[in-house]
Amino acid sequence: MVESWVNSAERIGADLHVDLSGSGSRRAALIGALREAVRSGRLAPGTRLPPYRSLAADLGIARNTVADAYAELVAEGWLTARQGSGTRVAERVAPPPRVRVPKRAPTVPAPPAHNLVQGQPDAGSFPRTAWLAAARRALTAAPNEAFGPGDPRGRIELRRALADYLARSRGVRTDPERIVVCSGFAHALRLLFGTGSGGVLRGPLAVEAYGLGFHRSLLSTAKVRPVPLSLDEHGARVEELPDATSPVRTVLLTPAHQFPTGGPLHPARRTAVVDWARTRAGLILEDDYDGEFRYDREPVGALQGLDPERVLYVGSVSKSLSPAVRLGWMVLPEHLVDAVVTAKGEREAWASVLDQLTLAEFIASGSYDRHVRRMRQHYRRRRDQLVAALAEHAPHITVTGIAAGLHAVLQLPPGTEASAVKAAAWHGVGLEGLAAYRHPEATATAPDGLVVGYATPAEHAYTAAIEALCRALPPAADPDRGVRTVGR
Template identity: 50%
Template sequence: MNSWANVGMDLHLELPRGIGVKAALLQGLRDAIDSGGLKPGTRLPPSRSLAVDLGVSRNTVADCYTELAHAGWLITRQGSGTVVASRADAKAGDARGITQSPSKPPEQEPPRSALSFIPGSPDVSSFPRAQWISSARRSLTSAPNDAFSATDPRGRIELRTALSSYLGRTRGVRTDPEHIVVCASSGHGLTLIARVLQETVAVDAYGLHLHRDLLAAEGIRTVPILVDESGTCTEQLASTQAKVALLTPTHQFPLGGPLIPSRRRTALDWASNSGGIVIEDDYDGEFRYDRKPVGALQAIAPQHVAYMGTVSKTLSPAIRIGWMVLPDRLIEPVLALKGPYERWVSATDQLTLADFIDSGRFDAHIRKMRTTYRRRRNQLVDTLEHRLPDVRITGISAGLHAVIQVPRGTEGAILSAADGLGLDLVGISTFRHPDAPPAGIDGIVVGYSTPTPSRYSDALERLCTAMESVL
């Protein structure tokens, strides 16, 4: 039996014709490197493997590798194979007539990591890699064969079962696996629900602009309703033409307050009386510090609330897993939109997350990060109280961001000063609905979960310096 197909790795080369085999191979390799087809650091196949693929002798390939290494095009290391050198070194090698290969690749200056307080991301350096790998190994080892074929558009039953238990225990959600539909993100879930309903959506006058953009892209009109420190002014819902309301009742984004009980009841009464739907975006409900837990709105009226959550704040936005807990009337239409099988979320990631939840690792990670983020929040508050005692900080009892209220007319100047210091910031005006009146405040929305631990103090220093230069 021929075994050539199992030797080494593939390499596509265009060899010029009309010249000898060795000359053609030398020219083909140089052209591939010079054009960028073979990038610096790319490992080349062993000489035996490439010789079999090209139908030439192994010595021919080995001689070409050696000659190109002497000229600086390639780098050879004992026991590590042959890799492509940088183009600069290759050209310099040709010019200088280098006769020996460099002992190691040229050092490249690592890109400077930006400092950012943009909200929306956890501390990605704290991702629980070892625990996630353990859950992946265990879940894939025990997975049934059908886990590796087309998956139910609802999502893997293992994950939906784990989520049903977890959401009921931690968020008070009333559900079962049949009412849960897995999606790729809250934005994905929102798009699916909006496509089904095709109704005007009431949104917070200050809210996540990315969600408004997604709705606009679907041709969905949004109408703003006021928000304050008690959350969304849900009494305004009845005066709108909306049949859908998008709310963040646990922790209003970006102002940060929870929706008070009377306004929660008003929202549910509106949905019940009008036949409307409340879309509840529970984006960071796990993180609370100085207040009692606020349960999900869905728990009070499951048939009038579509509940959404993801792991983008608790674990990482790189894990594209979210979920919807849907009223009966939305399940089949949403599944029809998703199609006959799951096309969005990896089944193996779903199995891993199911094990991560069932094993208790998810709870342990959240408790750990809750402590970490509380410490960061306290450091932010203490630093600002010491350096800028006249500014007011709000929305800090929960979540992963805070709002620093600043004097009117200073928001833009602070953002410009921060940019000059290499710090990414966002102002509260970014989140205002274009049809909403200004709230009468200027502010900076600080995502204190975003920087890595080693850069957090530096980011705080730059924030204070930028603000002190303006205030």
């Protein structure tokens, strides 16, 4: 058996694979292989073939064998041969018949005409030029060892940049040695709780009564039993945390901006939950999912700043830059660093080193701060446009949770949420009801509402999306009631 790749870049512009396997003479095998390459379209009409001598040398066969094979294919009309032009695939050879692939029903539903689903930033606002410039600078300055096996903690350049940025912008108290880079909050949960009986932490886990179902499913896979905490206008009711007779030692919170109902955790409750963790030798998982975007109030610093040994802080760039970047971080209490690094593994398998170096440069150069400030103004304008449209077209709707973040909650009359979600879909608006985020074991009465993400639509489509939303809202029972905004 002889099977070879013919490297003929300078002769025909591409590699040519010729398979001479099978029984029979080399001449017959070469004729059959070339004929099949032309018939299948792998050798297109007009393609120049290697000279006799070159092809014979590459395949380890006699030059006359190649010459005879070319001559027969020319006689059959598969090839043409002209003085000074070499041997080429004939132009008149019919292309291979098109293979008709039967149409299949799409497995993914078509996106709505107006996407107001929360959790997605404005994809068109990604800072491509600044990111590319940061990537060039980062790659130019990167040491050679950066292109070898990665450190499971993440690149030191990024961890240093994050330590400085988080201290300055979020009040986080840490150093680079206590930061572990991950690909986002979901990855952090997997590392912390593992699957089954594995993981750094153990359940049960106290959680807020409203949150992402995806996170609940991750915890369920890890066999972590959740203990829901009620919510009110001041955030999670941390006074419901179990006492010393309970095995609960960890609580997951979104203290800067409760997801999805909105609003920061009240200062008294921030102090209370830290005291609870101290007295129980417990831990607080702080999900700072959109802490950069506040509009009508002073920034709320990270809960981690109150006690770095009792709060594990998690953040990412999924809202501030893009979920496509796949970079996040854990700021760990000192006693958990080694365990988390061990859980992650000896080699960095989750976050691209090139992206880490680029983000480090993006932060250190000030480009990240400039981007966040620009997006803060952009999203505030969108929020204001949403509130103004509701005041004009649906003044009976109460808008909450708008002091920060990328979404608002529209409070609805009791019993109207399901019909409002259906009406929105009929008008081509993609969004979710508040019930979709409620923990199934929560005991408090569930209000009706819509979770409206105002960051996702393209700029030119945003006005139409809001108009379609207003048409889908239930009518007012009392036309004299004005729009109210809560959570400023």
